[in-house]
Amino acid sequence: MKAVIFKGVNDVKVESVPEPVIVEQSDAIVRVTTAAICGSDLHIYHGKIPGTLPGMTLGHEYVGIVEEVGPQVREVRKGDRVVGPFHVACGMCRSCRRGAYNQCERGGVLGYGIAFGNYAGSQAQFVRIPFADFNLRKIPKDVSDEKALFAGDILTTAYGAVRNSGLLPGETVAVIGAGPVGLMAVMSAFVLGASQVFSIDLVKERVEQAAALGAIPIPSKEMNAKAKINEVTGGQGVDVVIEAVGGTPTLKLAFELVRGGGRVSAVGITSEDKFEFPLMQSLVSDLTFRIGVANIHRDIDAVLALLQAGRIDPTTTVTHRLALEEAQEGYRLFDEKKAGKVLLKV
Ligand code: NAD
Ligand code: ZN
Ligand code: ZN
Numbered sequence: 001m002k003a004v005i006f007k008g009v010n011d012v013k014v015e016s017v018p019e020p021v022i023v024e025q026s027d028a029i030v031r032v033t034t035a036a037i038c039g040s041d042l043h044i045y046h047g048k049i050p051g052t053l054p055g056m057t058l059g060h061e062y063v064g065i066v067e068e069v070g071p072q073v074r075e076v077r078k079g080d081r082v083v084g085p086f087h088v089a090c091g092m093c094r095s096c097r098r099g100a101y102n103q104c105e106r107g108g109v110l111g112y113g114i115a116f117g118n119y120a121g122s123q124a125q126f127v128r129i130p131f132a133d134f135n136l137r138k139i140p141k142d143v144s145d146e147k148a149l150f151a152g153d154i155l156t157t158a159y160g161a162v163r164n165s166g167l168l169p170g171e172t173v174a175v176i177g178a179g180p181v182g183l184m185a186v187m188s189a190f191v192l193g194a195s196q197v198f199s200i201d202l203v204k205e206r207v208e209q210a211a212a213l214g215a216i217p218i219p220s221k222e223m224n225a226k227a228k229i230n231e232v233t234g235g236q237g238v239d240v241v242i243e244a245v246g247g248t249p250t251l252k253l254a255f256e257l258v259r260g261g262g263r264v265s266a267v268g269i270t271s272e273d274k275f276e277f278p279l280m281q282s283l284v285s286d287l288t289f290r291i292g293v294a295n296i297h298r299d300i301d302a303v304l305a306l307l308q309a310g311r312i313d314p315t316t317t318v319t320h321r322l323a324l325e326e327a328q329e330g331y332r333l334f335d336e337k338k339a340g341k342v343l344l345k346v
């Protein structure tokens with residue numbers, strides 16, 4: 001089959017690899033119909049994720065049709081149209097029983113290398129999904145493939161980040177980063193009741209997309225984000241900051257924008273090991289800081305329900321629909337911020 005293979009820094013190629021087979025009785029094989037390129041794939045592309053070796057199959061966002069199931073699989077059947085979380089979980093271990101599916105003792109991330117379970121990725125014609133009953137969701141009839149795809153990662157990641165912030169109806173939110181995840185955070189913040197949402201990014205075109213969703217755009221190369229937010233909030237700062245970039249500069253900015261008693265909820269991925277935590281400010285200003293890998297299994301059903309109800313449309317972020325064979329071009333365009341969300345049609 002054809003698959004997107006990581007070849008080295010800034011280098012991916014579509015190559016022929018063996019098709020996956022059922023290994024465990026609880027596995028399913030899914031025939032991928034649409035996959036997507038994520039900002040998280042770019043960290044591998046940049047050579048920043050330890051344990052991602054040349055030759056591995058990339059990708060963790062997908063929708064598809066179940067092709068084959070192992071003898072223990074009960075809930076999903078051959079022919080079902082499905083989506084699944086980017087990280088897989090067993091549903092049975094101590095972490096899963098506590099609802100910490102992103103901490104599953106047998107879990108991992110599709111296409112994220114040996115430090116994350118060594119699972120082959122989904123930017124391919126077929127992908128093996130372990131614990132299929134737990135990791136696949138049948139897509140409601142009236143939700144399109146393209147909408148459902150976003151429930152497996154970035155829409156649910158963004159929704160979860162806003163949920164983790166404890167946002168209350170009427171509160172104000174600043175979202176740092178207006179890549180696809182940041183844009184989904186803007187949508188999620190409005191759906192969850194924000195009164196005003198600021199969208200901050202270095203790339204002007206990206207905050208303009210957020211403005212089309214109702215956000216107040218802050219192109220941070222041209223405008224000081226803190227000054228703008230202080231002007232609109234009467235010097236208070238925002239109740240909630242969602243950080244959707246990753247790394248020190250934007251985490252620092254998050255602490256500059258949040259009001260006393262407010263919350264910072266970060267989802268951006270970074271390879272930095274440490275961040276100088278503003279201890280005194282957090283103490284005196286009574287701040288809450290939250291960061292983590294998304295807990296997709298916790299929120300995916302709520303997000304699918306929002307998609308089904310037509311309350312949110314993540315496909316407005318899609319700028320390119322390419323064939324799987326054109327993945328190399330897709331990575332280049334997305335990395336250079338010349339594309340928004342890139343879908344790969346298989
Ligand atoms: P992306 O690369 O398309 O978007 C990142 C955006 O940040 C870009 O628009 C870029 O211009 C902007 N940016 C960079 N530096 C900035 C700065 N100093 N100030 C303001 N904006 C800045 O990626 P994406 O797909 O939107 O993903 C965003 C982040 O979310 C990535 O780090 C990704 O790995 C992460 N992510 C995390 C999880 C999780 O489970 N925690 C899940 C999905 C994605
Ligand atoms: Zn992703
Ligand atoms: Zn588990």
